[in-house]
Amino acid sequence: MAKKIGDVILDVNNISLSFGGVKALSDISFNVKEHEIRAIIGPNGAGKSSMLNCINGVYTPQQGTISFRGQTFKHMNSHQVAVMGVARTFQNLALFKGMSVLDNIMAGRNLKIKSNLLLQALGVGPARKEEFKHREAVEKIIDFLEIQAYRKTAVGQLSYGLQKRVDLGRALAMEPQVLLLDEPMAGMNVEEKQDMCRFVLDVNDEFGTTVVLIEHDMSVVMDISDRVVVLDYGKKIGDGTPDEVRNNEDVLRAYLGTSH
């Protein structure tokens, strides 16, 4: 089944980001097309997470703009970005340790909840109905990610692989148009990686969600991504399909090792 890749949905233009004296990103430009899976790769410290943080509004770049669906922004506000339909997972897991799996994923639905405080306090009527409607949506995600047995467990007690799934679930709960995944398979064994790959592909397939993926495992990247961006020391050194990037000399030199 051929996937229909759409027009450019996210456009990153000349982004530069510095922390004090350290230049994390230098003049980075690339775009992401709708419904595609775009990988960002590069050695450690290349600035990949910082790039996602800029898209997400966690960091504000000193220069450059980001366009989402044609609207250009000099700096993104996290909440605004979330409402526009961009969700993300974190490299080091940013789960709410004090809450259960169910509550964590339900938290992802919060931006869709409309009822006000008073109705919620009374616990009757429209507030309740809304709560149950969202519960249903969240349960679908829980089924999808196969974590039904753990829904009432506190996330702090789960294994790393399961926590990563909850992180993904929370992002999915936002029904995003663009999903930013920061090393979703880090620290996993082969089986867990296969599961996670399957989830990512399913999400992209079923819901048409555009995926921007930071990943170190080359086989995963080459396998599932449509296009790849390569960063090194905050600069872009490669941009294209997996095959194009695999044969790019700069990329080989910096990252994959010299070819023989």
Place this chain on the structure above:
Amino acid sequence: MAFFLETLMSGLMAGMLYSLVALGFVLIFKASGVFNFAQGAMVLFAALAMARFAEWIPQWTGIESRLGANLAAFVIAGLIMCIVAWFIERLVLRHLVNQEGATLLMATLGITYFLEGLGQTIFGSDIYKIDIGMPKDPVFVLDSVFPGGILINKEDLYAALIAAVLVATLSLFFQKTSTGRALRAVADDHQAAQSIGIPLNRIWVIVWCVAGVTALVAGMIWGSKLGVQFSLATVALRALPVIILGGLTSVPGAIIGGLIIGVGEKLSEVYLGPFVGGGIEIWFAYVLALVFLLFRPQGLFGEKIIDRV
């Protein structure tokens, strides 16, 4: 004009007392990242110890000289504060090493109550005198410029002198001794300090000892001025805004912040007080700190607080 200068002077003196208490806060925060809410209670505890021992030593040993008794009482009180510091590190800090700031803050709140209760149980809860022989009479200066001169309390002058000596001693200690160097290393980066073999636990005990001795000096001066009583612990609460103003990690900030607060309180009480019914001193320091928190949370000299993701 003369009246303004007098008010200014008395504000500076009061502010300097706040600075002394704030100094203890800053020392502990710099070296261990702990915000020691109990600093005020430590001032009270130290002052009580010194006051009572100054009474008891003549009774027990027959030493008649007031200077001798006071000196001995000071030394004993200092030792007691070091013992308290050791206990605090052993029983409380060691177990809460990796907890977040709010938990440590609440733990020091618990220590506050404990020390207040303990101090009054051991040393009693009346009002006690500390008499270190500071002259209480006022002196008039600058009477060539202003007729009649400006009234300055000799006691306040001596207190300022003692405080200056304390700050100078501490600076020398930090800059010139190897322990001082170790303390500065720990304040900068706990892990790096540990990796070069600096024993964190021992350093923390030393820091709390130094803070304890600072509290003792502050308590001695406050106690000499106001008498040693329970309200000493709550007056020290007034020193919290000082560190907000000066910056949590800055020793000069503690001093300057204290002076600003002292002067601000006195001036606002005298010049604004009559319009609003008086008693502005109750909240002036805190509201000033509140304003700083909104616009410059790191204070005048502190480091900028960065939230890392």
Place this chain on the structure above:
Amino acid sequence: MFYRENGQFKTTYKADQQIFPIAQDRWVILALIAFAFVGVPMLVDEYMFRAILIPFLILALAALGVNILVGYCGQISLGSGAFMAVGAYAAYNTFVRIEGMPLIVALLSGGFFATLVGMFFGIPSLRVKGLYLAVATLAAQFFCDWAFLRIGWFTNNTPSGSVSVSNLQVFGWSIETPLQKYLFCLAVLVVFGVLAKNLVRGAIGREWMAIRDMDVAAAVIGIRPMYAKLSAFAVSSFIVGVAGGLWGFVHLGSWEPAAFSVDRSFQLLFMVIIGGLGSIMGSFFGAAFIVVLPIFLNQFLPALGALVGVEISTALVVHAEFMIFGALIVWFLIVEPHGLARLWSVAKQKLRLWPFPH
């Protein structure tokens, strides 16, 4: 053996999301509430009402409010005493200045004004947290201390500085005797308890907890930190304000600003820490503990002293109280940061297995 959930399957989300999903819990809680309304009045005397039960109920309500702010939303607050004061004085002014003002409306108006003050002094929470926020809330405490002491309008310009109310009644039932006061406070506590529980397990509760656990991640999933923090201050201050009104009107009858001093703020914080941060039940446990402990010590310590031949004065009992509170705070923070509530749920877990050891 008795506390098993066997056979209790939930087939609707509604059933799964009840406050007490386990049937045995439901029965016990209902029985407890029935006992509180009917049984207790038959068993206790006036002293118990006045000295223990009524203060417990009102402080439990206040602790509930503080727990929402400190326990669920993670915003440290040392100004709860001030918010109680605002609630009490605002209620007083509406009650006394407006002819025929019903008591409940006056109390709610107290809560409303406390909400405004709470939200105002909660603004620093948008910029700072931890110790810095604690100092900001202390600013609220001291400023309110001064305002109610010096600004005559708040106290209806009474020369003594203390205010009093009398002739309380609700819908024709008067609230004069300790029993009536107890029932009134109990009703208020139950109502607010249910409202609070609904809030914390709903969407806003998740927002609060998300901000507490990791505010950067919360912003990224679309939660607005400003809305979450200010709403926590608002709801918390409302509840604390109503509690303040109750404290002044029902428990004290006449009061001065000192009734709501910084010591009260510390006391409420201690209740929440000992009882359990982030737990509704914890607020009740903490309040009970802190209300009962001094009374217990007052009886127990002199008796203990008499046993060993040491005279224990009342002053000494007070000092001992301080020491024990302080030590307990530290102990709980080290050993069980989730307080008595966690001990309670651990006990329930053991009960599920009883009579088996594991």
